[in-house]
Amino acid sequence: MIKRGLLALSLPFAGIATAEGLTLQLPVDCTLGDTCYIQQYMDRDPGKGFTDFQCRGLSYDGHKGTDFALPTRADMAEGVDVIAAADGRVRGFRDGMSDAGYSADTADGIEGKECGNGVVLVHPGGWETQYCHLKQGSIAIRNGQEVKAGEVLGQIGQSGRAEFPHLHLSVRQGGKPVDPFDPDGTLTCATPGDSTLWADTPAYTPGGILEVGLAQAIPDYADVKAGTAGAASLAPDAPALVVFGFSFGTLEDDVVRLEISGPDGEVISRDTRLKRNHAQAFRAIGKRRRGSAIWPTGTYTGRAILLRDGIAISTADTMIEIR
Ligand SMILES: [Zn+2]
Incomplete structure (x- = not known):
């Protein structure tokens, strides 16, 4: 599950570029599986279909990089650094x-600038790394600057052809895309x-729950993606x-189990089977x-569980007060 507000306190090993190869460190200052996650890998299917390096579905046709995503735009607004991978x-x-991200309204202005705000680094051995969709005004480097692995390049944003806040990392050698996982x-x-x-x-996480929230009405999807859909508290007459x-990354026949429990026990629990990926x-x-009944005051827990082949692969909880 994704917990909020926890940031990595230390960085992994510094990347070392050699003539033979390139060693990468995580290009984002967040904790995978906690405050960020990998939404999509490089497409390894040369034809019209798509597959990631594990022959699973976390990719799309023609995707030439790895997407490190934030659960919501609220996380983006808080600010998560993009850092040099080597x-x-x-x-x-x-x-x-x-x-603003990618939509029918913004598509024209993005054409030819799909990367959005971005940085290209060159490394010894003909290697390049490219960092895309950075936050407007966050770029912290200048042309020709030498950077060390771990140095801040900017922040995760949603500029260019991006439908959610994320860093797209492309790795190339001799101009050819390379999948860092394979x-x-x-x-x-x-x-x-x-x-x-x-x-x-x-680690490879094949889908999971990004957010769970409680509210007094079914929220708009835009508010869910913005991170503003969940109530902090509700009134007894909600x-x-x-x-x-x-x-993210859900498959046909996955089950999303949603539950609310309150001071008097279970309020509601239901399984929804997904009809497609x-x-x-x-x-x-x-x-x-x-009618005139009111909700008992006290603490309520909302829970979302993602089940695949009957096994819970991801769980997230939230708690609010009714008062
Ligand atoms: Zn991407």
């Missing part, structure tokens, strides 16, 4: 594009082994009690207040 030199950057290019569908480019290979779960999705259930 020692290198700044070959170029762009700043000044808005963090750099030799032979797709083995295996869990990452010793042959990755990472100093400390990030018209309904609703629990919502926001998830979703990069991101939200589901909500609720119970209306009846």
Whole structure:
């Protein structure tokens, strides 16, 4: 599950670039599986379909990098640093594009600038790393600057062709895209082994719950993605009690279990089976207040559980007071 407000206190090993290879450290100052997550990997299917390096579905057709995502735009507003994955030199950057993200309304202004605000670093051995969708005004380097692994380049944003706040990291050698999770290019569908480019290979999380919240009505999806849909407290005469779960990487036939419990025990619990795969999705259930009855005051817990083949693979809780 993703917990809020915890940031990594220390960085992993510094990246070391050599003539033979490149060693990468995590390019974001957050904790994977906690305050951020990998939404999509490089597409390893040369044809029209897509697959990630594990022959699973966390990718899309033609995706040439790895996406390190934040659960909500509220997390983006708080500020999460993008950091150099290895020692290198700044070959170029762009700043000044808005963090409005990609939609039918913004598509025209983004054409040809899909990376949004970005930075390209060059490393010895013909390697390059590119960092995309940075927050407007956050770029902290200049052209030609030598940077050390771990140095701040900017912050995670949603500029360019980005449908959610994330860092897209591209790795190239000799101009060709390289998957840092499987750099030799032979797709083995295996869990990452010793042959990755990472100093400390990030764990593979095949989908999970990003956020859970309680509210008095079914929220708008935009508010869920913004991180503003959950109530901090509710009144005893709230018209309904609703629990919502926001998830990523869900598959057809996954089950999202949503529950609310209060001072008198279970309020509502329901399983929803998903009919297709979703990069991101939200589901909500609720119970209306009846007539003149009021909700008992006290602490209420909302819970979202993602089940795959009957096994819970991710759980998130939230608590509010009715008073
Ligand atoms: Zn991407």
